[in-house]
Amino acid sequence: EDQVTQSPEALRLQEGESSSLNCSYTVSGLRGLFWYRQDPGKGPEFLFTLYSAGEEKEKERLKATLTKKESFLHITAPKPEDSATYLCAVQASNDYKLSFGAGTTVTVRA
Amino acid sequence: DSGVTQTPKHLITATGQRVTLRCSPRSGDLSVYWYQQSLDQGLQFLIQYYNGEERAKGNILERFSAQQFPDLHSELNLSSLELGDSALYFCASSRSGTPGYEQYFGPGTRLTVT
Numbered sequence: 161e162d163q164v165t166q167s168p169e170a171l172r173l174q175e176g177e178s179s180s181l182n183c184s185y186t187v188s189g190l191r192g193l194f195w196y197r198q199d200p201g202k203g204p205e206f207l208f209t210l211y212s213a214g215e216e217k218e219k220e221r222l223k224a225t226l227t228k229k230e231s232f233l234h235i236t237a238p239k240p241e242d243s244a245t246y247l248c249a250v251q252a253s254n255d256y257k258l259s260f261g262a263g264t265t266v267t268v269r270a
Numbered sequence: 271d272s273g274v275t276q277t278p279k280h281l282i283t284a285t286g287q288r289v290t291l292r293c294s295p296r297s298g299d300l301s302v303y304w305y306q307q308s309l310d311q312g313l314q315f316l317i318q319y320y321n322g323e324e325r326a327k328g329n330i331l332e333r334f335s336a337q338q339f340p341d342l343h344s345e346l347n348l349s350s351l352e353l354g355d356s357a358l359y360f361c362a363s364s365r366s367g368t369p370g371y372e373q374y375f376g377p378g379t380r381l382t383v384t
Contacts (some may be wrong), residue, residue, distance in 0.1 A: 191369040203272065203360050203375035247313065251369050256326040256375060258317035
């Protein structure tokens with residue numbers, strides 16, 4: 161069974177204080193690793209898809225990287241509007257569903 | 271705005287009742303997925319439809335059923351509701367039915383069973 165573990169559970173940052181979120185996964189044949197952002201009471205918002213080890217993707221202050229066992233989401237010089245829960249999900253090559261981790265809740269103080 | 275719409279936004283009902291949640295996918299998307307999000311379980315996959323056909327099933331209870339109509343909208347039916355069914359229910363859609371494509375989520379329906 162696919163397993164996704166995210167750490168830390170919560171992260172409190174000062175505005176401008178860069179940090180990284182971790183997503184460790186176990187899956188039988190990775191088809192894709194997905195990062196989403198979720199605000200309270202809202203639906204997850206798609207951020208990135210990573211397909212193979214060594215791949216990196218960037219969007220504004222966010223950068224996602226992938227190895228064979230984990231992915232990192234780097235937040236550079238965060239702003240208060242980056243406060244959200246960040247979810248990691250994996251999809252196996254022979255599967256359709258996304259298996260989600262529990263998420264990391266990021267709070268950025270001004 | 272992801273382009274996926276869900277109705278209603280909120281639903282309050284009593285135990286033993288039946289409800290229907292509705293989802294319209296993004297324009298051009300053929301796949302629809304249903305997920306349940308509760309505080310203790312996180313986001314859990316329920317079921318997937320592709321172009322009207324059931325494609326994959328997750329840990330969906332027998333009391334729950336879904337279908338996708340010719341216009342590609344989907345409905346999730348929940349019956350004999352229990353207190354534990356209280357959760358956020360999300361619909362997601364993707365362009366293709368094959369793995370590897372990102373799924374876009376709707377705003378969700380918050381179900382409260384009293």
